[in-house]
Amino acid sequence: MKVGLFVTCLNDTMFPQTGQATVRLLRRLGVEVDFPKAQTCCGQMHVNSGYVPEAIPAVRAFVDAFAGYDAVVTPSGSCAASVRHQHPVVAERSGDTTLVRGVDSLAPRVYELSEFLVDVLGVVDVGAYFPHKVTMHPTCHSTRLLGVGDRPEKLLRAVRGITMIDLPEAEECCGFGGTFSMKNPDVSVAMGADKARHVRESGAEVLVAGDNSCLMHIQGLLTRQRAGVRVMHLAEILAAQEVAA
């Protein structure tokens, strides 16, 4: 099986450690993942801001980069959801029937990380070790748009040494919302402040999520508050292993 990594523009640019962790994790599980360099972005920033025609180049780049792969794995619930639900809309708008066909055949082969691990590889215990108190923000697009269900939680509970703590009102949106965070900063921060308060009150050392976009927003509030809670992507915890002393 030829597997391509769609690292996403945000991880590529801001959080390379998440992409590196995904590569380490998949390699450890026997999957030799490839990174086609023609990839850029899923285009959802443009689509969600109302700039659908401007998303066409990104969608085209996505299809060009990944058409030859049997499966595409991405450490982002939001970007996976964009590929599945928005790429057909963008392709339609382009009027390019080749792009429409490319999107239709590729989109079903794109998996968010926890989906790929649980559904495609059939693993729950990925052999990780992480002796910390962790709470999880499930993220709206993973739960409501993709429907990943309890896959991330199952994967985390199988990690050796981990203590999972419930996050109060976990399913509530953190308030990031892409350009919403800039167009409506006051509401975005009000939502994020409540999320950050729940994280602090949970007593966890680490907040984990399957999307660095939400984490960037929550972390921005936590560090401004000097909260001392760290944020990590799901891939980073699942990649973590015990190091021989």
Added chain:
Amino acid sequence: MIVTRTFLGTPPFPVAAKAALADSQLRSNMRNATHTIRAKRARVIGELDDFEQLRQGAADIKDHTMSNLGDYLLQVEESLTRAGATVHWARDADEANKIVVDIARSHKVDEVVKVKSMATQEIELNVALEAAGIAAWETDLAEMIVQLGDDLPSHILVPAIHRNRSEVREIFLREMGKVGMPPEADLTDEPAELAGAARRHLREKFMRAKVAISGANFLIADTGTLCVVESEGNGRMCLTLPEVLITVVGIEKVLPTFSDLEVFLQLLPRSATGERMNPYTSTWNGVTPGDGPQEVHVVLLDNGRTKVLADEVGRQALRCIRCSSCMNVCPVYERTGGHAYGSVYPGPIGSILTPMLRGVGIDEATDAMPFASSLCGACYEVCPVKINIPEVLVHLRGKVVDSHRGGVPGALQAAMTGASWTLGRGSRLALLQKFAGVAGQVFGRRGVIGRMPAPLSRWTDARDLPVPPRESFRAWWSRTDGGRRDNGSQPTTPHKGRGKR
């Protein structure tokens, strides 16, 4: 006489929301109310083992009706006329208001009683009646609180949701006596006492009124039956006591047959108030000789609905049964309340319905509405008629942007065009990442970027920004041959530079 306020002049959502967020009493009232109703809804929806089938059924019935709306409306007219009602057709708010005012005038009344109705709020009927010298008394408890308090509704089902009971007591003591029966001087904020004061105040109006005005939750084509679903019984007072009844109903309220009602009567109360069944469900067919109103009018209202129907993505909004469950679960609405949206239809459904009814590209406040959402999808999850609100929001954002194309591009348009070009090629993104890495070294302090000037201040006023790394993922991939030649240590503890103090 009361002068009804309107939403005209409300600033765009981001500005209005900022003011609302600063009101801690409002925040606390809204949080309490929405969380209470959310929990009640979840409990009674959880009892249904066929909720998914019911909502699909409801969506299918509505979609079928909307695709054959012309035929069903003609059937409605025929059934209603046969039952002794007079049917009026209104293209827009002005036509509807004129029809109602003329009927009221023909009976030489200076007051009417009103059943809670969103359609009449949408067309600002009370303003039109007041202009004609006719007082319109709202008889729904919460609508009355809003009306007495010289306030605006902030929720489609619980219009005074932004008020707590001590505020209600103050409004009653201050205002009730000016327009009718005053409350007892020693009124407390006990709900039963407040309800008692409202009952005495309203009874006087019910007994006196000659003309009543209502909306309708459903309008059934084959029987010509109108249906109002309510909790208090004040609606039924209006529907049965006066001699003349005028019902203003949006054309999307049609259901083909009486048996379709069972699907909606299971969904509406559970989704709306979190009750298995609402206390009062009134149905009527035209005129019944010797019983109830002897003159019955029905005003079929378009007011933009056919325009919504013409929008292939947006038309699903016409399925809406005004249950308000989308508002109650919305994290944005919960924090700002309804007034910030600047429409009688606030919250998620309001953010799609209002711009479609009014049209986009006309005023800034309407154009801001589709952007008043983080697209979290909680609304779609609870909607009993499966309106994919996030999908329509994104669709309308595109329409708003398209309506402003062609002029001098603004800063956002320029940024989006630049980003579009950058994201067309991996090599261009790589170049941007090099710049970001350098910028990170310049602006980063203690592992984060703190306060920055506008427009970045929109992020950094309250949130730190992470420092872009020196090396992007793709640069690392190239340098290390996909990590195969990476001799860096593997972190087992939380990554450095993340949440670092």
